[in-house]
Amino acid sequence: MSMLGIQWTSPMMLILLPLLLLPWFTHNQDKTVAWTSFVPVDSLSNVIGMGLKLLASAVIASLVITLAGPYMPEQKVERVGSGAEVVILVDRSRSMDDPFSTRGKALAVNRTVGKGDSKRRIAKKYLMEFVNKRPDDRFGFVLFSDKSLDLLPLSYNKESIRQTINASALGKGLSETNIAKAMITAAEMYSQEDYRGSRTVLLVSDGGQEFSEENKQKIAEMYKRENLTLYWVYMRSTTGLSLQEEGEGDSWKNTPEKRLHSFFKGLGVPYKVFEIESVKSFSEAIDTIDKQESQTLIVDEIIPREIKTAPFFILAMITMMLLVFAQFYTAWGVRKAYE
């Protein structure tokens, strides 16, 4: 039931509303009169009598309404903010369990499931920092292994995205990952939404993959159509090579990472890669994205539900005070008459 957008916490209480008719049937305070025709017709008295009954009805109705708990439901209000919409894709492959490498340092490669600084944990830490820096952003999260799922559709709820990122750092990685599918899922998430401002896909992975021609076409087409900006945070493996090192007869140019990089470059959408060599460069990458992605954005603000019982209580109180006054006046008058 709604009226002017008002909703009820316990609408069943409204079945008590007919109680407001009670004052119109009651006469039990009347003085016993031998023959009512003796009483002179006094139009002023009639009006006052009617008025008092109306007031009494109003009090009863107001109280019933407060018991039904009227409230304005939470409302979305659009305001202009600055920020971006960000869909996060985190590689969950096994290699992300490897310790985070530092360039030039050969590390004993031990998989650090559940403890230490695996790449997944480092990624989690900095993604978290990023989310905390961006109050106006709307975040979504794609979970992907061999399949991909838009686990968290774009949401303003920071706690949801934080805990989804936290969950992504738990446990072992999954054996198979399919980055192309995840990228398509991310674009699909945007295609269901109205355009509100800067749209970003943030891919965090430690390796590249060869995409099929079909997927390449689909990705290129969708990313252009949906106006997406792509950031690739590439967490290089200890043995991995820099994407930029391009020399004559580069024998590494056919590595999946490099081919993915050149595919991204040729996408025709804004694209930037961050090669992460150290914790510091991760932090810098996050800062750069943070600075770049602060265009105007339409932000939904949720105005929480407002409980609307107070006006009815005030109405009931004022009306009831009038009735009390009238009743005491009557009592005073009757006493005078008996004196």
Place this chain on the structure above:
Amino acid sequence: MKLSYQSRITASAVLMLVVVLLIMASLWFPRTDRTVKVMDLLFVLDITQSMDVEDVDLNGQQVSRITWAKEYTKQVLQQLPCGSHVGLAAFSESRSLVLINPVEICESYNDLSQMLAKIDGSMAWALSSEVSKAVFGAINQAKLMDPSPDVVFITDGHEAPPLHAELYPKYKKKLGDVSGIFVGVGGEKLLPIPKHDFDGTRNGFWEENDVMHEDVYASLRSDQSTRGQRPRTEHLSSQKVGHIQGLADMLNFEVVTSPTKASTVLNTLQQKVKTRDQVVSYNWAPWFASIALILLVLLYFPLRFFRD
């Protein structure tokens, strides 16, 4: 006792004054602190293929076990008091993949329910179904969270491949403060399991020769003496109440079998798992307003209709 006209008028005037005072109290009486018990829970939903068997009743309709599990979880979420924290995980292969760590239920209900709706067999990353290991994994991950939630594991208990009678996985670590319950789903009759290819397309049912009917050790030993004595029914599935109970006994969990109301699980949880006291401010206004309304009804009640 009959009051005089005069005193009746005065009495009702006084009564009306009380009503005014009650309405004022509704408006201005301060809210008081009250504690409610809230819980932190990690819901783990079995998404293995045996959960696609349609042998559970939901509002008079035969639905698949996973459909029921999702709907039931949603109902439990709706009944948890604000302040409770809930996380979601999906179980496939031999692990429980945590999708979201516990978040406050009321503020994040929208995100939780959307995420819950997306959980199903199509996100499974492998075809086996090792319930025991997945439960242990869920407990291990719950222990890593702070505060560590208790586990609600919704499953039909179907192990694929089957377990050896003695050489089954045991939980050797300390349970710590993690406790939990199993919610058993599925019917009593052995029914064929719909087969889905890895990309999710439906492809008939699992046949007798598609699955392992013995545990891994037995098939490795190719021990002829025990061969063929086990019934070859692993391609069919029913709720494995005994197995779930066995796991529950090992882990000191409670079991709720095919509950029909959300309150069943809530009541069991309240007795089994740790609860936190959450302070909420309690509003007394409805009490004052109710008393005021009762007084008014008495005041204006048309007694003459009931006299003689």
